[in-house]
Amino acid sequence: MNKVVQSDGTVGKALEVLDAVASYGRPVRFSDVLADSPYPKATLYRFLQTLTNQKMLEYDDQTGTYSLGIRLMRLAHAAWRTASLAPIARPHIEALATQVGEAVHLAQLDDGQVLFVDKLRATDRFETLAQVGKVAPAYCTGVGKAMLAFVAPKRLQIALQQQSYFQYTKATHGSADSLNRELDQIRIDGVAFDREEHEQGINSIAAPILSHSGRVIGAISIASATNRFDADGLLQFKDALLETARNVGDEATSWQFPS
Amino acid sequence: MNKVVQSDGTVGKALEVLDAVASYGRPVRFSDVLADSPYPKATLYRFLQTLTNQKMLEYDDQTGTYSLGIRLMRLAHAAWRTASLAPIARPHIEALATQVGEAVHLAQLDDGQVLFVDKLRATDRFETLAQVGKVAPAYCTGVGKAMLAFVAPKRLQIALQQQSYFQYTKATHGSADSLNRELDQIRIDGVAFDREEHEQGINSIAAPILSHSGRVIGAISIASATNRFDADGLLQFKDALLETARNVGDEATSWQFPS
DNA sequence: GCGGGTGGTTTCATATAATGAAACAAAATC
């Protein structure tokens, strides 16, 4: 049923271990990792050693725990600069953020999930959870729905099945059906709303970024606290948002196909 | 002379390839990587395949190029949350940034280099190069010198040799000797200055963050454009800076040794 | 449309590295 990962080689297994460590969200001891690892002690031990040598993990002598290494941050920074939309989109979303005076987020779709690659002007009052590298569900966020609405049908099928439909708030979609109906509407409107579906008190308006060939390459949202703007209030930003999304799409396309 | 990497196993080699791709700073074709890779075609090919499978790399069909994958950003976000000083330091440096109204940076030392793990309030006028995950030289930055001045002698020896002493500006230190003399002064003052040594027009004042055991765990700097504050002008922030650094150190220590 | 170069992919016997059971060591815990 699931992807037949058929873990490609030693490297794949090592990265699996890395993910395992990451998934704890805190420093872990050897035995923690061992507990839910398919590998025998010795094998896992050597993986952890290797990863630590490579600075992908960091070992704390004092506590005997492993945590993620800083090499990852270096690599991710490089990834951000070269492989994400962020560098291209920065000037545009910066202008947008200044114009509307609200927080602006830039996200890409990754394996059915939303990955935030940039955020600007989060007012300090309400710190949304979004930060660069942070992932969020697609089915209950503005950027997520904006992207889902415009992906190719095949991908949409897959993506819909990857959603958990966990009920974050009262407004959260509980099924693919209900989500699908909204996606239809989004395709008509051109923008998506998050009406406190992921986080109580936060809503947003979002637009997809499309390449010239029509492929979804990301999304931009303007997010606000409900006590400042409700969904209808955010509607006033629609034109500016769409214009920004178009500009980013244009520029991204011309970068990818230089002539 | 250099580190005897003695590449640990297949995983090490694969990560080496990953670094190679990262080092280009742009999407690369197979033959680009092959050109300066010690590995034969077939081997390199399989590495790239594996890494792409694993989403550590991304392959663009259109252009036939590899770039860093999105999985790295997810991992790095997790690393940032669990392994860096940033989450602990955030509230403190946020308060400092608000108080002084200038950009505040948080950095850690990584293999003789400065790694920025957080930055706040970069005014949009002068965008310093610093961003999360970005690395910079230690010998010519405020945070770098603040940390070097307080590391253990052994580590300092190693670190001093890892510096390039590239002359970024007229004020850049050109040798370990001249740097060492300044470090002596920094140990007395408790704070370090960057007087346009890395970037023309930017200077900063920085303080190390020390654990209770006296180990350097990071540094904080306040950076400004020279036309707003010269080094003497930044001196007014010394007390606030030192206080913040102390608070962060205290809190970090108590997290690491909970009782 | 034809030759030939460049850039990328696959094959396969061989060498190398990963594997994991089990023994071992070192702390914690009783």
Next chain:
DNA sequence: GATTTTGTTTCATTATATGAAACCACCCGC
């Protein structure tokens, strides 16, 4: 001080990575 838990090392076996070479496909000039 005995016992359990947790972490580390050994070593014969097995699986995996390796890389030379063959192969394929596409582009480019003619």
